[in-house]
Amino acid sequence: MHNKQLSCCKLFSGIAVSIVLVTSLFALGILNSPNASGVMTDNKTGMMTDNKTGMMMDPKTGMMMDPKTGMMTMMDNKTGMMTMMDNKTGMMTTMNTQTGMIENKTDMMMKMDSNTGMPMIDNKKTGEMMNPSTGEMMSK
Numbered sequence: 001m002h003n004k005q006l007s008c009c010k011l012f013s014g015i016a017v018s019i020v021l022v023t024s025l026f027a028l029g030i031l032n033s034p035n036a037s038g039v040m041t042d043n044k045t046g047m048m049t050d051n052k053t054g055m056m057m058d059p060k061t062g063m064m065m066d067p068k069t070g071m072m073t074m075m076d077n078k079t080g081m082m083t084m085m086d087n088k089t090g091m092m093t094t095m096n097t098q099t100g101m102i103e104n105k106t107d108m109m110m111k112m113d114s115n116t117g118m119p120m121i122d123n124k125k126t127g128e129m130m131n132p133s134t135g136e137m138m139s140k
Helices: 002-031
Strands: 039-041 048-050 056-058 063-066 071-076 081-086 091-096 102-105 108-112 119-123
Antiparallel strands (some): 039 048, 063 071
């Protein structure tokens, strides 16, 4: 009788461990699924897009853009430059976190370069392009 109870207990223990293992593997599969995470990643450019909000994020450049509102934020950790831009108004604010200097520019526009997938900041009037890491304007 004791051996029968012991073998029955081993059987139920094995079933319980198997159920826990299968459940945890199933949960990990769901969490790693691209549909469940809500973020799509472009393998070519590394650009991530939130499926719900449409917000675009580029981890290489530290840029986030909301296409619905036209707002863009970019942070360069190497130089300490933080850039905020409103594509609708053309207003751009650049702040150097190391020196505390704040600079405003007008008539600016941010767009994504289709060839490189990198953000490009242009002056609408002069056509000059801004270097995001230094904040200086360069001719095209």
